[in-house]
Each structure stands twice: as structure tokens, then as C-alpha cells.
Amino acid sequence: MKISKIEIKDFHQFKDFNIDLTYPKGHTKEGQPLDKVCFIGQSGTGKTTLLELISFQMYRQITNIIKKIDSHVLIQNSTFEIVLKGIKYKLNVIWNDGLAWNYDLINDHNNTEIIGNARSILASWHEKKINKLIYFPSTLNYDLNIENNKELFISEVIDFSQHKVANVWNLILDKIQKYQEEELQIRQEISKTVEQSSNNLETIQKALKKLEVWKNTEFNPIKDVADNCLDKLLANFKLKVKTELDIKTKDDIGFIKVEDYNKNEIPNGLWSTGTKQLILSALPLYLLKPKNTIILFDEPERSLYPDLQRTIVDYYSSLGVDCQFFYATHSPIIAASFDPWEIIELKFNEEGKVYREVYYEGENHIDNYKWNPKLMRWDDILQKVFDLQDDGSLLRREKLNELATYNVKYRKLEKKGELGKAEAQEIIKKVEKLSKELSSWN
Amino acid sequence: MRKIDKNYDALLSTQYKTWVNNYESKNKKHPESRTYYDDVAMELYRCQLGVCAYTERWICPQELYDSALWVDGKYISDDSAEYQRVEHSGEMDHYDPHLKKNQYWLWSNLFMIDAKINSIKNNNQPLSYLKPDLEDYTPEKYFEYDENTHRFIPNTDKDETTRNEIQYMIDNVLFLNHGVIRGDRRDFINDIKLKIRNKSKYKVDRFFTAVSWCIDF
Incomplete structure (x- = not known):
């Protein structure tokens, strides 16, 4: 399920606010919901509010902002257009002695078969037990002591503003333990063989070969995370995931271990905030393997050096299948990962109300966009997209x-x-x- | 900042004119109602050729201020038209902000300017002699343009005090060298030069002053 339009009639800084979240004319995906969206704009324009509105309006998740504001007013003023399996619905939340989520089929179909089909598609979506929304707030919980909480990861919404990210490690703890136990068993067999057949080199070699073959064929969950997810990111800090572990029990495993290139383990307490930010953002997506999920990232650039910021959006996109990503950022480098139609720049008008500044002249067609952050120099992005007045001091x-x-x-x-x-x-x-x-x- | 002809006698918004004249003749405070906002805004765009009065950045499509849109002295927005009345990126600026209080809708004090500039200009008042609709105002008198850096500077023939006050206007009130504006202007001028070199078609619909000072047509 993806969002193709958001409308807010009247709520604080939003008045007749209307954003189209579909690909423009001339694009191969013309009219379809955007795969990724980037909210930019001055503080106070409502970037985080929009992210949290999405989580509540779509999946009833009460996030921090929703708790603090008069959310009834906000949601009753908000309308979403959503697309599920090519069918468009209008989503409203109505207050009638309680909140009710109301989906109306768009296009005014009179065909009862089409209406029935649309309803059954919607019903089957709501019944699906998958992660439908994941929220990464700007302040991630950096506590790396994991708690046994697997339930969270089978829920519809995973809200990391309310849960420790490190708990995601639970998803592979059993696999790690199983792997370690099997390895230990083979090593014990080798010791036994050496003890019993110390003069028979061929037998010892055979036992060693068994370990080698096992290692090459058996799925190693930690090595998988290292090779396919974290090591390429950690290389920026000259670090890598420690894959050789000395573990006796499951409790010894703890959270992921990191070492430098000389194999010195870096205790979790000494990880930099950048290292934590990177691991705690990428790891959940890699382990949860989101599919058809809405993923919200508030200020993903936090504590990350510019060279890393330029890579993360594409990297996060690669970790999901048919997902829709929403980012809120102040970083021109993050913004450079987006096509101009994917950027929603929020601005205040004369009356202090928020509007979207569009980057095209005339018709909303890919050829009519004034600039493309993907093709621009950093200083140009700062000036043209982020409206910086000067090119220096x-x-x-x-x-x-x-x-x-x-x-x-x-x-x-x-x-x-x-x-x-x-x-x-x-x-x-x-x-x-x-x-x-x-x-x-x- | 080009000279703007704001001929009051030629206004198409005659209903606005009658309305505002009524307050002016009785020396009464103008109401703050926005009844004639579109009339005034679109009329200003006609005079300004759709560009910001100060920076000459393009801010309004011609379709929105076409004279055919005035019926019986009133600007009529067509909801079925391709361009809707709000689809411009300008805001109304009161040249002398002190007049805002009592003469909010005074025609001679109003200009449409880039919303981006208006948001940072606040209520800073430009120098009275730089008002672009003054009879004796010409951009040559007060400004010059460096084609290498694409910056406006005060006319170097002026005395130092005048140059300093104009420079302050350029940097802090009119924002003629604002990063975004300067970049757009540089790209526009370079694009026209390229088109002239390639003998391709081109249209000068913005940055009129800088273009005319940089290119010999």
C-alpha cells in the first residue's frame, strides 16, 4: 500500500495543504505513487508532523507528536489517497463516538464486481500479518543492551521512537546460537578424532575438511550481516563486524560485535554515535526484509559525515522490496539522492501557512523541472534547493x-x-x- | 531592477480603482479585506511582465494576467483554465511599509516580488530614489553589472556614500545578488548566449536588465 496524495484542510500551519505524491508526466511510472519522498524545509514547517501523521492515519500508530497535539483535529482534517494493487482509495479518519478509518473507492465505480473486488483486496491487506510501517525517529534509542522482545517484529507497525532498535538482533539470535552449537560440535569431533587417531594424518585431514566444507556451505548469520549489510558501511570508519565469536551460551552473544582491521574488538560503549546511527538504521531493514512497507526516516543524516550521507538513501532503498520511503531532512547531501519530483519543499507563505514549492514551470512534466539535485553541485543544491542566500560567509x-x-x-x-x-x-x-x-x- | 510603467490611468481593474479612490478621496483608512487582491496582483504582473519587480526573476505565467481575464473591470479567475490564479510565486510588497497601515491598497506603493525575497526582506524599506516606477528612475543610473561574477554593483561613477547605500540595498533589501537569483540569472544569460551562438530560438522573458547589459543583440 502506497500513498499518492496527502491533503490537510486546516491544522495549525497547514491550510488547504495538498501534495501530490505521484510520478509526473513523461516518467515511466507516470501517475503511480512515488517510491521515495523527501520532505525538506525550515524548522517548524511540519516535516516530522507529516511523518507521524502518516503512521497514525495509515496504521493508527500513536507517535510522540500525535500524543502531544490535538490529533483528532489533525486527522479529521486530513485525507490520504492510497494505492493498493493498482486500486485507488480515499482514506479518511472519522470521529463518531470513537475513531473510524474509512476507505472510499476513487473513480466512482458503479460496477459491483469492481467494488467487491476492491473491498476484498483491502480486507485481505488488513488481515496480512506483515510489517506495514517502520518508523525511524530522529533520536534513535542508542542503548545496545538487547531485551528478549520478538513480538515487536511481527507487528504491523514498528515504531523505533518507542522501542529499542537493538532488539532487532533477536531476529537472528537463535540462528547464531544454532550455528555456534553446530560449529562447536564439529570442533569437538575433530578433537576426538585427533585424540583417537593421532597417527592417522588422513583421518585428521578428513575431519578438518569436514569443518571447512561445513563452513563454506552452512549459512552463517553473522557473516551474512557482515558481508551483505554492515561491512561496506563500517569500512568508512575502518571497522568491520566481528564474525569469529567465542560463545558458550546464547546470553554470551549479546548485540553485534565490531572490530578494527587489526582484529581488536571495539566495546559497544566506545562506538561513536555515527557508528551506532549507521548500524541501528541499516540493520533493522536488512533483518526485517521489508516488503510493501512504508518506511519513515526522520533526519537520517544525524551524526553521519557527508561521504556517508550521500550513499544511505540508495542503500536503504536496496534493502526493501516495493516499499515507499519517506525522509525528512535538513541535509543537502541527502536531498541530492532524490529526483526533483520526489522532493517536497515546505515553505511558509505571507500568512505563515505552509505550502509546497514546486520545481517545475508550466505542466508537471519531467522535462519542465528547473533543476535536478542529482545532477547539481553541492553548493548549487544549497543555494537553489535550500535557498541559501550567499555562497559563503x-x-x-x-x-x-x-x-x-x-x-x-x-x-x-x-x-x-x-x-x-x-x-x-x-x-x-x-x-x-x-x-x-x-x-x-x- | 528595470523601470516599471505603472500607468494608473490604464488599469483594467476599474472596480478596484473606484473602490480605492473612494477611500483616498475621503482620506479614509483602507480596509484590510483581500477582495481586490487578485485584481491588484495580476494588474501589477501586467506592468512587470510577470517578473519580480526587484530581481526580475520570472514569477508568473503570462496566461494568468492576460487582459482577456478582466471582465467589467474585475479580474475573473477561470477555475477550468490550465493555470489557476494561485499558481504564481510572487507576493505583494509595500515599497514604503509605513503606508501599509492606512493606505494598504495604494497602487503606487505596491509591487509583486519573488516570495523567496519577500520572506527575507521583512519590512526593510528600499531607498526612495530606487523606486522602479519613478519617472526619472533608470537602472543605468544606479547600477552596473559584472558579467564575470554575475553581480550587480552600485554605479561606480557615484560617490562613495551613495555607492555604500546602494550596495546595502543590493545585498540586504532588494537581494539582487541572492545566491538563488544570481545563479538563475547566470544560467539564463549563458543559455541565451549559447542559443545565439548555435543560432537556436530563444526568448528573453526575465532578467531583462542584466541580459541587455551583457548581450549585444
Whole structure:
């Protein structure tokens, strides 16, 4: 189930707020819901409110903001258009001695067969026991002590603003333990063989070979996480997942272990916040293997250096199948992972109400977009998308004004045929000095 | 910042004109109702050719201020039209913010400007001699343009005090060198130059002043 439109009639800073979340004309997926959406905008424009509204309106999840505000007013003012298996519905939440979620088929079908089919598709979706929404708030719970809570991960909504992310490790604890036990058993067999047939090299080699074959063929859950999920990310910190563990019981396993390139284990307490942020964002998606899920990320850039920020959106997308991702961010680098039609820039109008600034001129067609963050330089994104007034500090602006003035003066002398004058030579020296100081001024 | 002809006698919004004249003639405070907002906004766009009065950035499609949209002296929005009346990115600016209190709808004090600029301009008042509809105003008189950095600067023939006050206007009130605006202007001028070189068709519908100072047509 994906969202194709959000409307909020009147709620605080939102007034007649209407955002279309479908691909524009000319796109191969024209009219279909966007696979990923990025909310940007000044603090207070309502990016997090929109994320949390999605979780409540879609799956009744009461998140932090919803708890604090008059959520009845918000949801009764909000309408979503959603698409499930190609069928469009309008979703309203109605207050009538209690909240009721109401789905209306869009397109005004009179055909009873179509209506019946649409209803049964909707009913079967609601019955499905899968993760339908995952929420990563801006402040993830970094506590790495895991609690035995497997129930959470079979629920419809996983809200990490209310649950420890590290508990996701429960999903593979049994597999890790089983793997460790089997390995221990084979190693015990080898010891026994060595003890009993110490003179028979061939028998010992055969026993060792068995361990080697087992290791090559048996699924190793920790190595899987290392190879297919975390090691490529941890490489940025010169770290990797520790795959050789000395474990006696399940309780020894604890949370994932990390080591440096010299095989020195880094205790969990010494992990940087960036390391925690990265592991605790990527690992749940990798282990939960979301499918047809709405995934909400608030400020995913937290504590991450720019080189990592540029990779995470595509990486998270690769971990889900047919999911719809919503991001709220202040990072131009995160925004650069999106096509312009996937960016919802929220702005205040004259009356302090929020509207979406569109990036196209004329018809909403892929060819009419003024710019594409994926093709732009970082400084261009900061200026054009994030509306930064200057391309540097105030001092830089003063120097640029100075440089522009000398350029104009020089051109005037050139027009008068006075370049031979000392004044022109003086200007050239100043222009050269300023150009050097300013670097990349054009 | 091009010169703008805001000929009051030629207004199509005659109903607005009668309405505002009534308050002016009686020296009465203008109401704050927005009854004539669209009339005034679209009329201003006609005078400004759809660009921001200060930065000359394109902010309104021509279809929205076509003269055919005025019927019996009133601007009529067509709900079935391709462009809806709200589909412009400008906001109304009161050149002299002090007049806002009593003469909110005074035609001569109003301009449509880029919403982006309006949000950072606040109530800062531009210098009175830079008002773009003044009879003796011309951009050449006060500004020059550096094609290398694509920045407006104060006319270098002015005395230092005047240059400093104009520079302050450029940077902090009119935002002629705002990063976004400057970038758009640079790209627009370079694109036109490229089209001229390639003998392709082009249309100058924005940044009129800088384009005319940078390109010999």
C-alpha cells in the first residue's frame, strides 16, 4: 500500500495543504505513487508532523507528536489517497463516538464486481500479518543492551521512537546460537578424532575438511550481516563486524560485535554515535526484509559525515522490496539522492501557512523541472534547493562585491582605450589577488 | 531592477480603482479585506511582465494576467483554465511599509516580488530614489553589472556614500545578488548566449536588465 496524495484542510500551519505524491508526466511510472519522498524545509514547517501523521492515519500508530497535539483535529482534517494493487482509495479518519478509518473507492465505480473486488483486496491487506510501517525517529534509542522482545517484529507497525532498535538482533539470535552449537560440535569431533587417531594424518585431514566444507556451505548469520549489510558501511570508519565469536551460551552473544582491521574488538560503549546511527538504521531493514512497507526516516543524516550521507538513501532503498520511503531532512547531501519530483519543499507563505514549492514551470512534466539535485553541485543544491542566500560567509560576499567592482572598472577603462594607464595595471593586480583568495568564484 | 510603467490611468481593474479612490478621496483608512487582491496582483504582473519587480526573476505565467481575464473591470479567475490564479510565486510588497497601515491598497506603493525575497526582506524599506516606477528612475543610473561574477554593483561613477547605500540595498533589501537569483540569472544569460551562438530560438522573458547589459543583440 502506497500513498499518492496527502491533503490537510486546516491544522495549525497547514491550510488547504495538498501534495501530490505521484510520478509526473513523461516518467515511466507516470501517475503511480512515488517510491521515495523527501520532505525538506525550515524548522517548524511540519516535516516530522507529516511523518507521524502518516503512521497514525495509515496504521493508527500513536507517535510522540500525535500524543502531544490535538490529533483528532489533525486527522479529521486530513485525507490520504492510497494505492493498493493498482486500486485507488480515499482514506479518511472519522470521529463518531470513537475513531473510524474509512476507505472510499476513487473513480466512482458503479460496477459491483469492481467494488467487491476492491473491498476484498483491502480486507485481505488488513488481515496480512506483515510489517506495514517502520518508523525511524530522529533520536534513535542508542542503548545496545538487547531485551528478549520478538513480538515487536511481527507487528504491523514498528515504531523505533518507542522501542529499542537493538532488539532487532533477536531476529537472528537463535540462528547464531544454532550455528555456534553446530560449529562447536564439529570442533569437538575433530578433537576426538585427533585424540583417537593421532597417527592417522588422513583421518585428521578428513575431519578438518569436514569443518571447512561445513563452513563454506552452512549459512552463517553473522557473516551474512557482515558481508551483505554492515561491512561496506563500517569500512568508512575502518571497522568491520566481528564474525569469529567465542560463545558458550546464547546470553554470551549479546548485540553485534565490531572490530578494527587489526582484529581488536571495539566495546559497544566506545562506538561513536555515527557508528551506532549507521548500524541501528541499516540493520533493522536488512533483518526485517521489508516488503510493501512504508518506511519513515526522520533526519537520517544525524551524526553521519557527508561521504556517508550521500550513499544511505540508495542503500536503504536496496534493502526493501516495493516499499515507499519517506525522509525528512535538513541535509543537502541527502536531498541530492532524490529526483526533483520526489522532493517536497515546505515553505511558509505571507500568512505563515505552509505550502509546497514546486520545481517545475508550466505542466508537471519531467522535462519542465528547473533543476535536478542529482545532477547539481553541492553548493548549487544549497543555494537553489535550500535557498541559501550567499555562497559563503559575509566576508566572502564583500570580497565578491569588490571583485565585481574592479571588473566593471577595468571594462570601462578598456572601452575608453585606457588599459595602458597605471590605474588599469593596479586593477589587474587587485583582481588577481582577489581571484586567488576567493577560489572558484564563478 | 528595470523601470516599471505603472500607468494608473490604464488599469483594467476599474472596480478596484473606484473602490480605492473612494477611500483616498475621503482620506479614509483602507480596509484590510483581500477582495481586490487578485485584481491588484495580476494588474501589477501586467506592468512587470510577470517578473519580480526587484530581481526580475520570472514569477508568473503570462496566461494568468492576460487582459482577456478582466471582465467589467474585475479580474475573473477561470477555475477550468490550465493555470489557476494561485499558481504564481510572487507576493505583494509595500515599497514604503509605513503606508501599509492606512493606505494598504495604494497602487503606487505596491509591487509583486519573488516570495523567496519577500520572506527575507521583512519590512526593510528600499531607498526612495530606487523606486522602479519613478519617472526619472533608470537602472543605468544606479547600477552596473559584472558579467564575470554575475553581480550587480552600485554605479561606480557615484560617490562613495551613495555607492555604500546602494550596495546595502543590493545585498540586504532588494537581494539582487541572492545566491538563488544570481545563479538563475547566470544560467539564463549563458543559455541565451549559447542559443545565439548555435543560432537556436530563444526568448528573453526575465532578467531583462542584466541580459541587455551583457548581450549585444
